[in-house]
Amino acid sequence: MTEFATARWPGIAHTPRTPAKARIAKAILKPTINRVPVRLTMANGTRWGAGDDSSPEMRVVRPRAFFARLGADTKIGFGEAYMAGDWTTGDGTDLADLLTPFAERLTTIVPVPLQKFRVFVDKKLPHHQRNSVKGSQKNIEAHYDLSNELFSQFLDPSMNYSSAWFEGNETLEEAQMRKIDAVLDDAHVGNGTRMLEIGSGWGSLAIRAAQRGAKVTTITISKEQAALAEERFAEAGVDVDLQLVDYREVTGEYDAIVSVEMIEAVGEEFWPTYFQTIDKLLAPGGHVAIQAITMDHHRYLATRNSYGWIQKYIFPGGLLPSLTAVDQVLAEHTTLAVTNQRPLGKHYARTLKQWRENFNANWSTINAQGFDETFRRMWEFYLAYCEAGFSTGYINVHQVAMSRPSEG
Structure with a gap:
C-alpha cells in the first residue's frame, strides 16, 4: 500500500x-x-x-x-x-x-x-455527502476535479463523459456527437435560441449549440472543467457564457434548458428544487431535455437510502432516479411533464467498454501523472462494474424531453 x-x-x-x-x-x-x-x-x-x-x-x-x-x-x-x-x-x-x-x-x-x-x-447515505450548495461543491470536486489530463486519457477527443449513441461502427466521438445532437433536437435548439446548460462538462454540448446559432449559457461548479472548457470555446471560435455557479443560483429566462447526466449528482432531497429551478427559468413555449442514468422504480425504492461502493469511492452524494420518480416530482412540484424518452442503456455499456480499453491502454501515462496502482484498480472496477450494470439492464440511461403540456 x-x-x-x-x-x-x-x-x-x-x-x-x-x-x-x-x-x-x-x-x-x-x-x-x-x-x-x-x-x-x-x-x-x-x-x-x-x-x-x-x-x-x-x-x-x-x-x-x-x-x-x-x-x-x-x-x-x-x-x-x-x-x-x-x-x-x-x-x-x-x-x-x-x-x-x-x-x-x-x-x-x-x-x-x-x-x-x-x-x-445497508448503510444510510452519510450526511456529509448531502447535496447542499456547499456539499455539492465538495462532491463534484472529489471526482471531476481529479485532473483534466486523467480524463483526456480515456475519453474521446470531444471530452464527453456520458453515454454515446451508436449506429454501426462509427467512432466513439461520432457517436457522442449523435447523442449531443439528439439532446439539442429534443430541446428545439437552433439559431437564436436562448439555451441554458446545467452541467458544462468540458464544453462539447455548449460548442455544438453555439455552432447552431444559439445564445448559450452553461454553468458548472467544477473549476477544472471550467478552465478547459473556456480554452475549448476559444479554440472553436464560439461565444459561450460560462458561469461558475450552482444551478440553484441561476437567474434569467431561457427558451431551452438541457442537462446531461447531472441529475444523478442532485440527490433525492433536492430533486424538487432542481426541477422547480428549471421550471422557473424556462420561458413560455420552451423545451427541456435531460439525459439521466436511471433504474427501475422498484430498485430505486429498495436502494434509495443505502450507501454503496460507487458513492464511497467514485460519486459521493450520487443517487440514480427512476423515470417514475421523475414523473412524480414533475407532477408534484412543476408545470412540466415528460413528452418523450429514449433509452440508451446498451449504448452506455459499449461506451464504458471503450473508456476502459482506453484507460488500460494509456495507464502508463496516467500513472506518470501521480495515480497509483490502487487508483488503477479502483477505476477499472468502476468502469467494468457500470458496464455490467448497463449491459444487463440493471441500470439504464434515458434521454428525456419535457415541456409544459398546455404549451405543446
Missing part, C-alpha cells in the same frame, strides 16, 4: 479484524456463488461456482482479507477487496464479463430467507 493510497483510501489500507463476520460471509458466499455461472478459485486451488472451464474466473488471492472485508461491509467490501488486490480475474477473463453474471442476478443472488437481514448491512 503506497503512501498516496493510504492517505486517500484509508478504508483499504488495513484489513478489518472481524473474524466472526468473515466466517459468516464465507458461509453465505459459497452457496450463493454456486448458483452463478462463474469460477471462483481460492489461493489453495479450491473451486466454487456453477461455471465450467470456459466460464469467467475470479481468483481470490488473499482469502482471509477477502472474507474479512466482505464480512465487515458486505456492499462495499467486494469492491474494496478488488482495490486492495485481495481478488483479481483469472487469465483471459475480462473484469466486466466476470461481473455481468452477478449483475444479472443482483436482485435474487442472496437467498430469500437471508434477504430479510438486508437492513443490517
